[in-house]
Each structure stands twice: as structure tokens, then as C-alpha cells.
Amino acid sequence: MAESNKKLEQNQEEKPLSFIAMVVLTGLVGGILWSGLAQIAYVxxxxxxxQNVILEPWALGDWKNGWLGTVISICLIGGLSIIVALIYYATLRRFQGIWVGMGYGIVLFLLVFFVLNPIFPGIPPFGDLTRNTLITSVCFYVLYGTFIGYSISYEESENKQKEHSEKEVPS
Incomplete structure (x- = not known):
């Protein structure tokens, strides 16, 4: 009898992720995906x-140059990407379209290659980078920014649309 009053597991609706959880997941997936692809571009x-340049200032030993260092670096970049996604969420989520995300990616590129460059000895000075490295890096940062930006602004738009439709139709 008690079971007949409960909903069957297959009929229960899955609760959607909260917006912040979606932002965190987007940041993690974006960081791991795009840094993994950038590592393939390096290969x-x-x-x-x-991708191992992120470990150079802090990690000692040659392990950081092997496969373990690469995997840890990609995971670390995924973790840092959560912070980048939260910053986008806090500042730019209301803007629609891909252009804001692309601009965000370019700002991140400039931040890494000009401001943070002295921290990472594995990244040559901007003027010493090859054309292939510059083009590839800019493209990855633009794609990463677009991924983060569009995912977050799309979800923001969907939430606003859902709230607006709930206000119009009383329950």
C-alpha cells in the first residue's frame, strides 16, 4: 500500500541543476575540453x-613534463576555469550573443600573454612567439570564451524566459 502512494522512480522528474551548479560545470568542462584540445595542438x-606551463612556477621535479604533469595540468586548468566562468556569470551573463564571449576570450588571452606571462617561464615573451602559436592560441581563447559565455548567457536567457512565462500563466 505504501508503495502505491509513492511515485515510481521512472515517473519522477529529475530536478534541474541550479544556475550556479551549471556555471561551475560549464567552467570545469570548458577548461578540460579546451586545454585538452590545446595540448593536442601542441603535440x-x-x-x-x-599545458604543463601552469605547473612550472610551483611544482618541482621532472614529473611535471611527463604524461602525469599533463593530466594534472589539464585538471588544474579545469579548476581555474570554474573561477573564470563564475567571473563571467557575475559580470557578463546578461549579454546575449556570441560576441561578448569572444571578447571575453580575447581579454583572457591578453591577460595570460601580457599580464601573467612573467609568472610562466614556459611561455616565451609575446614578441618571440611564432605566428602559428599566436594564431592557435588566440583561436583557442576565443573558442573557450565563446563556449563559456554563450553557455552561461543562454542559460540566463532561458531562466528569464521561464520566469516570464510562469508570471503570465498562474498556477
Whole structure:
């Protein structure tokens, strides 16, 4: 009898992620995805910058240059990407379209290659970078910014549309 009063598991609705949880997940996936693809670009000599540069200032030993260092670096970039996504959420989520995300990616590129460059000895000075490295890096940062920006602003738009439709139709 008690079971007949309960809903069957297959009939229960899955609760959607909260907006902040979606932002965190977007940041993590974006960081891991795009840094993983950037590492593949390094393997195929499209860029001279490895993902392991993030470990250079802090980690000791040669392990950071092997596969373990690469995996840890990509995961660390995924973690830092959560912070980048939360900053986008706090400042730019209301803007629609891909242009804001692309601009955000360019700002991140400029931040890493000009402001943070002295921290990472594995990234040559901007003027010493090859054309392939510059083009590949800008493209990855623009794609990353677009991924983060469009995902978050789309979800913001969907939430506003849902709230607006709930206000119009009384329950």
C-alpha cells in the first residue's frame, strides 16, 4: 500500500541543476575540453606552449613534463576555469550573443600573454612567439570564451524566459 502512494522512480522528474551548479560545470568542462584540445595542438606542433606551463612556477621535479604533469595540468586548468566562468556569470551573463564571449576570450588571452606571462617561464615573451602559436592560441581563447559565455548567457536567457512565462500563466 505504501508503495502505491509513492511515485515510481521512472515517473519522477529529475530536478534541474541550479544556475550556479551549471556555471561551475560549464567552467570545469570548458577548461578540460579546451586545454585538452590545446595540448593536442601542441603535440601536432600548432603551438609551442604546453599545458604543463601552469605547473612550472610551483611544482618541482621532472614529473611535471611527463604524461602525469599533463593530466594534472589539464585538471588544474579545469579548476581555474570554474573561477573564470563564475567571473563571467557575475559580470557578463546578461549579454546575449556570441560576441561578448569572444571578447571575453580575447581579454583572457591578453591577460595570460601580457599580464601573467612573467609568472610562466614556459611561455616565451609575446614578441618571440611564432605566428602559428599566436594564431592557435588566440583561436583557442576565443573558442573557450565563446563556449563559456554563450553557455552561461543562454542559460540566463532561458531562466528569464521561464520566469516570464510562469508570471503570465498562474498556477
Amino acid at each position: 601536432f606542433n600548432f603551438t609551442e606552449i604546453r
